[in-house]
Structure formats: structure tokens, C-alpha cells
Amino acid sequence: MKTFYHLLLILATICACKEANMEWEDLIINNSLDGWHIYQDDGTKKGWKVDNEILIFDSLSGLESGEPDASLLSNKKYLNFEIKFDWKIEKGGNSGFMWGVNEDKKYKYPYQTGPEIQIIDVGIYDNPETVLGGQVELNNVLRDVENKRYFVGSVYDISPPVNTSAANPAGSWNSYHIKIDYKNNFGSVILNDILVNLFPLSGEKWDSLVSRSKFSRSEEFEYLGSERWHGFGKYPKGYICLQDHPGKAYFRNIKIRELD
Helix, strand or coil: CCCHHHHHHHHHHHHHHHCCCCCEEEEEEEEEECEEECCCCCCCCEEEEECEEEEEEECCCCCHHCCCCCCEEEEEECEEEEEEEEEEEECCEEEEEEEECCCCCCCCCCHCCCCCEEEEEEHHHHHHHHHHCHHHHHHHHHCCCCCCCCCCECCCCCEECCCCCCCCCCCCCCCEEEEEEEECCCEEEEEEEEEEEEEECCCCHHHHHHCHHHHHHHCCCCHCEEECCCCCCCCEEEEEEEECCCEEEEEEEEEEEEEE
């Protein structure tokens, strides 16, 4: 595994040099939600706003309210890209960044298709009772205390971070620099200028990681509907997504650039 990460790091460095001249695009436009829409919005979903160039989720999540998912999606689909943004989370809360999301009505949630880079209050790993979202979220934390597969910087339940000390506490800003490169078959996560995760995006190694996760257990999770996890990770070109989950979440300085 160390050899695999070392090779990916070399590849990431080479690709970064080649892409140095590509243009970054702001994803917060005119202090508004221009360029974004809520997942499968029927005109009744809400919870997102922009204030002083900060994108904010300030609502009860679907998990807490019982309402349909209200995660926020880009209007544009992306394949190979890198994205930078700052984020902070309320004490006890969590959110996430997803890519490759498909909005087909046969899926009820964006995470049925889109892998997720986790955003969470790391303090709940020391004090699980502070987690928001009720018993479901508490069980998730208790299940993950040792393995850190749901920790900040993880690809949720797929690839844990190699560094678990890089995150700032709840209420403080953190920064992500995420690269998704299907052409060269690697993804990476830099948290607060520290490389915390490198992972494949397809092929045998990716399939092996998925096989050890909940995303391989499609006979379970009836609440997902008939599709379960059958579409998970199957749409390289898709929407990027900020998650509807318990706790206020804040995002700023969101910039993206597409790769060759």
C-alpha cells in the first residue's frame, strides 16, 4: 500500500506541473446560488443561501426532518478536475463533498452514486455523544472510532486519511484541495496544506476498496429503493455536490478547474 501511495504522489506531482497554466473558475457568483441547484428539486426544497460570498447550509437535514434530500449540486457536470474551497462545520455536525453524482429519479440520494470526501467535526471522535443527527449518526461514529473510515479527509467508508491531525476544530475554517483525475486514475485530498489521502478511481484497486465498504452490500439498505448502491461510483462524469447533513455548514472561496 505504501508503494501504491508513493507512486500516486509522484504521478500527482507530474500532473500538477503540466496543469499549472489552466484557469480556475469561481463557483460562488454574484453572492448568489447562481450555478447551483438542489438535488431533484421540485420547487419546495430549501436550506441553502449565500451571505457575504459564503455558501451556507442552515436547515434541518433530511436525516433529521424526514424530508427528501436537499444536497446542493453544480449545474455543470465534471469529469477530470481539481477544486479548492474553505469549509467549517457546526459543533457535532458533518457534511461532505461528492463527485460523479447522477440525478436520475431512480436514485433517492446523491450518495447512491457519488463518492464522498468527508467533512465532520473531529471532536465527536473524542465525545461521540455530541454528534448531531440522532442514533444513526451516533452509531456511525461509534462504529468508526478505531478505523477512521468516516473521518475528515476520508473517501467515506472507502479510503481513510493517512493523517488524522490536520483538521481544525468545529467552528474554525479548514481548506480542501481535491483532485479527481480519471485520465490518470487517481484522486487526492489536501487538508490545510497537508496531503491526507491518495486513492484510485477505477479498476481493480478501487473495486477492492469498495468491496470492503457498505457500498458492496446492495441487498441491505431498503430505504434507498430498488437501486440500492448499484450505481455507486459508476458515473465518472457527473455533478459535484455539497451534502445535506446534520449541522450548519459553511463554504467559501470555491474554485474549480477542469483537467485535460
